[in-house]
Amino acid sequence: MALARFVQDLGWYTLCFVDQLGKLAVFAAQILHALVSPPLRVRAFVQAVFDIGVLSLIIICVSGTAVGMVLSLQGYNTLVRFGAEQSLGAVVGLSLIRELGPVLTALLATGRAGSATAAEIGTMVATEQLDGLRMMAVDPVDLVVTPKALAMTLAMPLLSALFIAFGLFGGYLVGVGLMGIDGGTYVSSLQSAVDFRDDVVGSLLKALVFGGLVGLIATFRGFTSAPTSAGVSAATTSTVVVASVCILLFDYVITALWGV
Amino acid sequence: MTTEPTSGAAGADVHVALADVRMAFGDREVFRGLSCAFPAGKVSVILGGSGSGKSTVLRLIGGLVRPQSGHIFVAGEDVTVLSERQLYGVRKKLGMMFQDGALLDSLTIFENLAFPLREHTTLSEHAIATAVRRRLDAVALTDVDALLPNQLSGGMLKRAALARAIMRDPVILLCDEPFSGLDPISVKRIESLLVRINRRLAITIILVSHHIASTMRMADRVLLLLPSGAVAGSPAELRRSADAQVVGFLSEERDGADDAPNAAADAAAGRI
Numbered sequence: 001m002a003l004a005r006f007v008q009d010l011g012w013y014t015l016c017f018v019d020q021l022g023k024l025a026v027f028a029a030q031i032l033h034a035l036v037s038p039p040l041r042v043r044a045f046v047q048a049v050f051d052i053g054v055l056s057l058i059i060i061c062v063s064g065t066a067v068g069m070v071l072s073l074q075g076y077n078t079l080v081r082f083g084a085e086q087s088l089g090a091v092v093g094l095s096l097i098r099e100l101g102p103v104l105t106a107l108l109a110t111g112r113a114g115s116a117t118a119a120e121i122g123t124m125v126a127t128e129q130l131d132g133l134r135m136m137a138v139d140p141v142d143l144v145v146t147p148k149a150l151a152m153t154l155a156m157p158l159l160s161a162l163f164i165a166f167g168l169f170g171g172y173l174v175g176v177g178l179m180g181i182d183g184g185t186y187v188s189s190l191q192s193a194v195d196f197r198d199d200v201v202g203s204l205l206k207a208l209v210f211g212g213l214v215g216l217i218a219t220f221r222g223f224t225s226a227p228t229s230a231g232v233s234a235a236t237t238s239t240v241v242v243a244s245v246c247i248l249l250f251d252y253v254i255t256a257l258w259g260v
Numbered sequence: 261m262t263t264e265p266t267s268g269a270a271g272a273d274v275h276v277a278l279a280d281v282r283m284a285f286g287d288r289e290v291f292r293g294l295s296c297a298f299p300a301g302k303v304s305v306i307l308g309g310s311g312s313g314k315s316t317v318l319r320l321i322g323g324l325v326r327p328q329s330g331h332i333f334v335a336g337e338d339v340t341v342l343s344e345r346q347l348y349g350v351r352k353k354l355g356m357m358f359q360d361g362a363l364l365d366s367l368t369i370f371e372n373l374a375f376p377l378r379e380h381t382t383l384s385e386h387a388i389a390t391a392v393r394r395r396l397d398a399v400a401l402t403d404v405d406a407l408l409p410n411q412l413s414g415g416m417l418k419r420a421a422l423a424r425a426i427m428r429d430p431v432i433l434l435c436d437e438p439f440s441g442l443d444p445i446s447v448k449r450i451e452s453l454l455v456r457i458n459r460r461l462a463i464t465i466i467l468v469s470h471h472i473a474s475t476m477r478m479a480d481r482v483l484l485l486l487p488s489g490a491v492a493g494s495p496a497e498l499r500r501s502a503d504a505q506v507v508g509f510l511s512e513e514r515d516g517a518d519d520a521p522n523a524a525a526d527a528a529a530g531r532i
């Protein structure tokens with residue numbers, strides 16, 4: 001009896017998952033269609049870049065610096081055991097560029113901008129603003145969703161680059177200023193270890209994919225939220241949870257496939 | 261209004277018609293075989309208790325929700341068979357005033373009213389500004405251009421929503437509870453506004469209301485949604501109805517919701 005119930009529940013959740021996945025695919029197709037169809041929503045896009053990118057600057061810069069400092073401290077303490085502290089720049093740089101930069105930026109942007117995007121669109125659903133747009137013969141996917149999803153996608157590599165830059169700076173501060181490593185050694189180690197095409201471009205592409213994921217999930221959750229305050233709350237929460245898990249899963253897949 | 265017309269060829273004087281519409285949300289069935297018609301150029305009011313599906317009728321007409329079965333004809337087109345993109349063509353003929361306004365909360369009142377014109381016309385900014393001023397004057401709103409929707413009172417918000425709904429001179433105006441939550445003076449003001457719009461522009465108005473008094477004053481036709489089914493007729497016909505449910509509904513509402521507005525209106529006029 002319990003087994004039957006388990007199988008029944010499993011079947012139900014699988015159906016729900018496939019249903020949601022299908023709806024997400026249709027939603028993504030609608031966004032792509034809106035992207036290539038006139039009119040271009042430049043004003044809405046610029047506003048979304050400001051909301052998602054500019055307003056995230058402080059958290060990205062502060063977090064990047066802090067992560068770089070910790071990384072440098074931990075790296076130095078490990079490397080010094082093997083007499084390899086001269087490689088600190090390479091360790092900090094590769095860790096930030098290949099992995100921590102894009103992943104942590106995406107997680108931070110999900111918490112700050114992704115949840116805000118879902119809440120904003122969810123509130124528009126609850127207050128019938130999206131229905132109001134539909135009744136004015138304006139497609140809400142075109143006007144509201146697409147600029148936000150696009151802004152999230154394009155802002156993520158820039159935020160990630162900024163995170164990495166501040167991380168390297170934080171690492172330099174601790175490694176050179178606190179631990180007494182030579183500044184030239186730190187920078188030359190970094191330069192010789194990091195390959196622009198494989199590491200930097202790969203890292204930015206990774207961030208671009210994460211941006212697309214977060215943008216799609218946040219707008220989808222907001223757009224399909226129940227028209228109640230609880231619905232908005234659930235959309236916000238699920239955006240953070242689903243997007244964070246997806247970022248980590250996709251990080252593995254991208255690393256395995258692209259080697260970035 | 262009739263409760264049975266609704267073939268594909270809705271009569272020339274019928275602007276909106278529902279034919280054998282079944283609508284359910286999950287397990288809860290709202291309509292089973294609802295048929296009704298709303299005549300062109302007239303004010304039609306949909307009455308009914310809470311949860312009777314009044315607002316759903318408006319959302320069905322606007323294509324915001326789709327029925328499980330049946331047909332809905334709006335200005336000659338069956339909206340139930342149109343795609344979302346095709347629906348936009350029909351919606352350009354419609355104006356809708358939502359219960360809570362549904363104005364875009366990040367835009368000022370001026371921008372909210374200018375929005376449909378900027379989206380669908382090539383008018384100059386000067387022409388748009390003139391049109392917005394004219395509509396704001398029509399709904400007796402002044403000095404609100406730069407305000408955000410959340411800075412307006414309930415009555416002002418309703419009037420701003422009405423102004424936006426008529427910005428593009430729709431042929432059919434849908435109003436969802438335009439009088440709810442308003443003081444009696446605001447009720448009278450919006451009522452007279454709607455009547456004036458109807459008489460001057462010959463717009464077909466379909467509105468959902470709880471206010472029996474205003475309904476009886478302004479409606480040309482009334483659709484009463486009762487648990488046993490829909491009853492339609494002119495206000496006079498409904499008043500004369502011997503149907504126990506109709507009599508019960510009208511008297512209950514008269515004893516309840518309409519007393520307050522009337523008393524307050526009397527007070528405002530200095531009669532109390």
